Amino acid sequence: MTAQTAPAPVKEPEKSAPEKRSWWRVDSTEGLWRNLALVAVLVILVIAGIITRPDLYGDGEWVRRNIFTILELASVIGVVTVGMTFVIIGGGIDLSVGAIIALAGVWSTTVATQEFGAAGMIFCAIAVGIGVGLVNGILIAYGRLVAFIATLAMLVAARGLAAQISGKQTQVSGNSFINGLAANDFLGIPILVIMLAVVVAAGWVLLNRTTFGRRTVAVGGNVEAARLAGINVKRHTLLLYALSGLCCGIAAIMLTSQSTSAQAAMANLYELDAIAAAIIGGTLLSGGRGTIIGSVLGVLVFSTITNLFAINDVPSEVQNMVKGGIIVAAVLIQQIQFKSVSQFFNKNNKLTTS
Structure with a gap:
C-alpha cells in the first residue's frame, strides 16, 4: 500500500492593504479653498480700511451704508460677470459686453422707446442685449x-x-420707475443689490443644477468629446452668447438707473473688469472650469479695493495699477500645477503603506 500524501494547502490570495485616501483632493476642494482665499482677501481689505480710516469705521451707521455702497458699486459689473463666466467656462470670450450695454442703454432711452413706459424700456434693453449676443x-x-x-x-x-x-x-x-431702481430699496436693501442677488442665484442654479450647466463645462473642457457625447456644440455656443447678451441688457437698465441717462461711452472697459473678476474667481481662460460664487467674490474684491482707495483719496491711476497686478497674479496662480502637490502626498501615502 502506498502512503497517501495530504494535499498541499491552498494559499489564499494576499489581501492588499487598503489604499489610504489622500486628504488633498484638488478637483473637489480647489474651488472651496479659492473662495475662502477671496473671503480672506476681503477681510484683509476691511482691516486695511479700519487701520487707514479709523474715524470712518468707528461709525456703525457709516459702516452699514458703506457696505451697501460697495454692493451697489458691484451690482452692474456683477451681473455682466455672471454672463461672462458662462461664456469663458464654455471656452469662449466676449469683449463686446461694454458696447452691448451702451447700445442697449441708448436704444432703451430714445424718445420713441420711452413713450412705451418702463416695460417698453426694459423689453427694449433686454431684446437688444439678446439680439447682439445672438x-x-x-x-x-x-x-x-x-x-x-x-x-x-x-x-x-x-x-x-x-x-x-x-x-x-x-x-x-425721464421714467420714474427706471430711475427709482437705483434710488429705492426694499426692506432696507437697495433694489440694485436685490437684482444682483437674483441674477447670481439664477446663474448658480443654471450652472450647477441643470443640463445646460453640465453641457457648458463639457463644451469648454473638450469640444470634440462634447460633440461625440451628442451635444450640439454650435447651438450651445449660440445660447451662451445670448445669455451674455441677456445679462448685458439687465445691466444696461441698472446702469441707466444709476445715472438717469445713457450715452454711447457708458460701460467703458466693463469687459475687462468682468473678465478680470471671473479670472480672480477661478474661471479658467481655457474653459471647462469656473464658479459663479468665485466670480462674484472677484467682483467684490475689485469693488472693495475701489472703495478703499476712494475713502483714502488714492488716485485712480494707482487703483488701475493694483488691478493689473492682481490680474497677473491670478493668471500665474492658475498656472500652478496643484496636481503635482496631490501626487506628492499620494506618493508619501504609498510609501507609508508599503
Whole structure:
C-alpha cells in the first residue's frame, strides 16, 4: 500500500492593504479653498480700511451704508460677470459686453422707446442685449470666427451704432420707475443689490443644477468629446452668447438707473473688469472650469479695493495699477500645477503603506 500524501494547502490570495485616501483632493476642494482665499482677501481689505480710516469705521451707521455702497458699486459689473463666466467656462470670450450695454442703454432711452413706459424700456434693453449676443454667437458658432475677433468687431460696431442712435449726445431717462431702481430699496436693501442677488442665484442654479450647466463645462473642457457625447456644440455656443447678451441688457437698465441717462461711452472697459473678476474667481481662460460664487467674490474684491482707495483719496491711476497686478497674479496662480502637490502626498501615502 502506498502512503497517501495530504494535499498541499491552498494559499489564499494576499489581501492588499487598503489604499489610504489622500486628504488633498484638488478637483473637489480647489474651488472651496479659492473662495475662502477671496473671503480672506476681503477681510484683509476691511482691516486695511479700519487701520487707514479709523474715524470712518468707528461709525456703525457709516459702516452699514458703506457696505451697501460697495454692493451697489458691484451690482452692474456683477451681473455682466455672471454672463461672462458662462461664456469663458464654455471656452469662449466676449469683449463686446461694454458696447452691448451702451447700445442697449441708448436704444432703451430714445424718445420713441420711452413713450412705451418702463416695460417698453426694459423689453427694449433686454431684446437688444439678446439680439447682439445672438449675432456674436452666429458669427462664432456658425461663421467659425475666432471669438476674440468676432466680439472685438462687435465692440467697435455696437459703440458706433450707439453713437449714431444718440447723435453722440447724452440721453436723459425721464421714467420714474427706471430711475427709482437705483434710488429705492426694499426692506432696507437697495433694489440694485436685490437684482444682483437674483441674477447670481439664477446663474448658480443654471450652472450647477441643470443640463445646460453640465453641457457648458463639457463644451469648454473638450469640444470634440462634447460633440461625440451628442451635444450640439454650435447651438450651445449660440445660447451662451445670448445669455451674455441677456445679462448685458439687465445691466444696461441698472446702469441707466444709476445715472438717469445713457450715452454711447457708458460701460467703458466693463469687459475687462468682468473678465478680470471671473479670472480672480477661478474661471479658467481655457474653459471647462469656473464658479459663479468665485466670480462674484472677484467682483467684490475689485469693488472693495475701489472703495478703499476712494475713502483714502488714492488716485485712480494707482487703483488701475493694483488691478493689473492682481490680474497677473491670478493668471500665474492658475498656472500652478496643484496636481503635482496631490501626487506628492499620494506618493508619501504609498510609501507609508508599503
